[in-house]
Amino acid sequence: MTKTIVVKIGTSTLTRSTTGNLALSTIAALVEILADLRQQGHRVVLVSSGAVGVGCARLGLTERPRNIALKQAVAAVGQGRLMRVYDDLFTTLQQPIAQVLLTRGDLVQRNGYVNACNTFGQLLRLGVIPIVNENDTVAVDELKFGDNDTLSALVASLVEADWLFVLTDVDRLYSADPRSNPDAQPIALVQSMAQLTEFQVQTGDSRSGWGTGGMVTKIEAARIATASGVRTVITDGCFPGNIEKILNGESIGTQFEPQPRPVNARKHWIANVLIPAGKLYLDAGAVKAISHGGKSLLAAGIAQVEGEFQADDSVQLCDAAGKQIARGLVNYNSLELRQIQGCKSDKIAEILGYAGVETAVHRDNLVIV
């Protein structure tokens, strides 16, 4: 049966840590497998890091730049070279490819999200393999994916993928970072994200020399992807042939079982794509009403407002201890909400001097997380 498969490859797999040069044999093996999957009729998307790493190697820089403008310039050098290598290799196998560069800002706009969705749909129907990266050259801090693990999960959700493969430089997830903990236990299957607490997984902040997110962002990617119904695998990128073995049922790497695909794509976008601009602390009654009663949030249930935001922005809804329980789009800006927090809805017009809507966050724009 035809499957939609998203594969993410990180800098640590694409380049040699000693020289920073491209790991050509690994890339060639990956290209061969992806072209093969296309031949079998599957729809394939590749999310590839490497622009900064390859740009650095080209310019003789020995460290990942910290300065933003330099990093953006280096990425512009590397992205072109990276695509040239992919195009040469895929062309040898008669497989057309496309370059898709995205920033979070493109997906935060609902129409941008829908447009990206249509473009991916069209490319996949044409039999093309889209090669996706963050548009590092124009991405600004507040609207960045920051790491391609998150980007790959959002792309997997956007194209309604069946599988997301996160290829990296360890063979699977361990109970702790295997680099610094030789006794760390391998984890083969994660049935729900809550199990990670049960397994007491530690991720530290360790990552390979050129990687950005370490294991934390891969787990976050698995959370986003599985919540959208995408089976996610973290496995070693040095053996791309394992992708086919895993598709054929072999237990390699760490597999995260998917949840049922969400019926409401817009709510999924609110929960996972939008970046919250503030936080609302709710009283116990409001927490119960929205988590168990499926109700809208009224101003009366808001105990505290944190951050500065505009009406229609995304915010986190938290309990009194600050634990996030939901996300939603607010009907009032932060200044207005501070004035009406804790007040009954029929007092809003009197306090603000104009009549607003009854709810602070309407249930159609509210998602329990």
Ligand SMILES: Nc1ncnc2c1ncn2[C@@H]1O[C@H](COP(=O)(O)OP(=O)(O)O)[C@@H](O)[C@H]1O
């Ligand atoms: N619990 C863990 N299990 C496995 N790897 C871990 C864990 N915690 C941290 N890591 C580290 O995460 C690194 C992979 O992340 P990263 O370097 O960002 O890779 P990539 O470039 O593929 O995105 C591994 O090399 C490993 O040292």
Ligand SMILES: N[C@@H](CCC(=O)OP(=O)(O)O)C(=O)O
């Ligand atoms: N967009 C950046 C990738 C950032 C990133 O997530 O890198 P990695 O942790 O190696 O997957 C680049 O192309 O260099």
